[in-house]
Amino acid sequence: MHLPDGIVPVEMALAGYACTAGLVAVALHRIKARPDPQAEIPRVAMLTTVFFAASLVAVPVPPTTVHLMLAGLMGVMLGWFAVPAIMVGLFLQAMLFGHGGLTTLGLNGMILCLPALLAFGLWRQIGGRWPDLAAFGAGAGAVVVAVAIFATIVLTGLPAELDARAERAAVQVFALAHLPLALAEGVIVLVLLRVLRRIEPRLLPHG
Template structure:
């Protein structure tokens, strides 16, 4: 789920950076409004580490393999901190391992970060969506985790197809994207389960870490 350098044209990559700067400004503005903006920095740093390592963990799904994304988990646990955490994580992934690229950092941040914020919005609204019950956090967590992966796949498809250069066969690329999307269906289930389990664990072990109790 990392678009590398050289795939997208300069207009799309610049638009990606502009969009990322705008979303980052909104997130940092929301964080600055808090009583203690630094309170969640340790949590954000730890989850950035988890996000950074996750892209190295390959889940074999024949005939290919996909890697964990954890963008839904970051959204649900970190809230507004999720987007900056993803930008930092993507930067290190690009610089260290060439996953993604520096020109596409903005686009990749939007592709993974926007679904992350959607997961946060969904989780924040869980008390209005479901009755308060021990299972409701886990249920919303599953949908948020799976939905964040699905949204990221859709965004990648839109960005790639919108920025297709003339020499690329669009039909072949569309078929490749369909295979790519299908390979991510099991990952949606895996990430949904991961988020649900983490939330169930946090609820028991340290409920103070849950957003919007």
């Protein structure tokens, strides 16, 4: 779920860059305020690779195909670090695979960073008390929020010459096709955190 170049108006692409720049600045400020930010770098580096490679995992959901996003996993595991990690992953995906455009990098950053931060917030609020519920909710909820942001951007930036009704119908089909992915990502985060709780609790955000 990446916006390619030329799909949205230039103004929207610039606004996306501005919003993402603000988000990255806030994230870096929060990271800098931590007692030992460098201690997180190995985990961030490895999860950035997982996020980068996940876009290649295509899951056929007729009549379309979806791919893993892992925004919820990034948010739960990395917290504020998820923002720079996702941006690096998106940049590499755009450069190496052509997934998403460079002009739309800011918007794609918003589409995935905001759900990641929401997942982080959910985990922080209820992860200590109900870890399974929080993990599943973070994974599944991040996909739903990302699809909602994506659909809003696409439908807001429709060019006048396009058949808006046909595009709206296509976006609806696309959004429905992501519901199984939301469940799958919820289960992925749930299982991963359960495994970490059992074998290496120190890797957990609440470990």
